[in-house]
Amino acid sequence: MPVRELSSGIYELDIDDRKMLATKNMIPGMSVYGERLITEDDTEFRQWDPSRSKLGAMLLKNFDIPIEADSTVLYLGAASGTTVSHVSDILTDGLVYAVEFSPRTMRDLIQLCDQRPNIIPILADANKPQSYAHIVEKVDVIFQDVAQPNQAEIAAINSKYFLEEHGHLMLSIKSRSIDTVASPKKIFKEEVRKLESGFDIEFEVLERKELDPFHEDHLGLVAQMFVDDGE
Structure with a gap:
């Protein structure tokens, strides 16, 4: 899964040809508002919902x-x-x-x-x-x-x-x-x-x-x- 850092600590994930905004999860395994958690190379990301x-x-x-x-x-x-x-x-x-x-x-x-x-x-x-x-x-x-x-x-x-x-x-x-x-x-x-x-x-x-x-x-x-x- 391609991961690109857009800005300090802010990432763009490419999942199934769909780009997703995300941050690295400070508390792995814990979702804050029902957002999707994605793991890549032992790093867990939290999807960031712009809406x-x-x-x-x-x-x-x-x-x-x-x-x-x-x-x-x-x-x-x-x-x-x-x-x-x-x-x-x-x-x-x-x-x-x-x-x-x-x-x-x-x-x-x-x-x-x-x-x-x-x-x-x-x-x-x-x-x-x-x-x-x-x-x-x-x-x-x-x-x-x-x-x-x-x-x-x-x-x-x-x-x-x-x-x-x-x-x-x-x-x-x-x-x-x-x-x-x-x-x-x-x-x-x-x-x-x-x-x-x-x-x-x-x-x-x-x-x-x-x-x-x-x-x-x-x-x-x-x-x-x-x-x-x-x-």
Whole structure:
């Protein structure tokens, strides 16, 4: 079975002429959300379903993913940990802070963290980063997937608190959570504008693509914090 590494810790498997996204399973034999487990040359991989993961969809849309094995990641909108578990697989020498607002969903996330020591679960509102500032250190990457109307503002305020200089923001913008009537393309354009110049912290948008057919009315975005070095 051909195996190709697409990015650090992220693989493409070719099974019966069908390409499959996967990560190496940190906990062999254990499936997180019913995903398929595949073994090749004594290595177990977990299938990564892009229809259940915005980050997975971004990978299949050929985004350049700025997550390395030793990265520190802040994940906003962790839910029960479907995507967080794959980030955990990638971070063999790193750490992911997983922020989730729902106590019910957090129970599932905590069960996942019991098996995966590189995930730190945080029950908190992503609108209030000051409430978890005593827990989260400076991070290399922020990944955000929250269904809130002020998605750009949440990204900016968390970046101001936690993102390293020149660190990367990965954002899934859900247009219907911002406005159910307006054109998604118009909403995406406005959210990008906000990130580039609407706050006291600015970003350079490196990539932006819509995530259909995996996630309708969603825009994936990768940006880098802009820091004026005075040059």
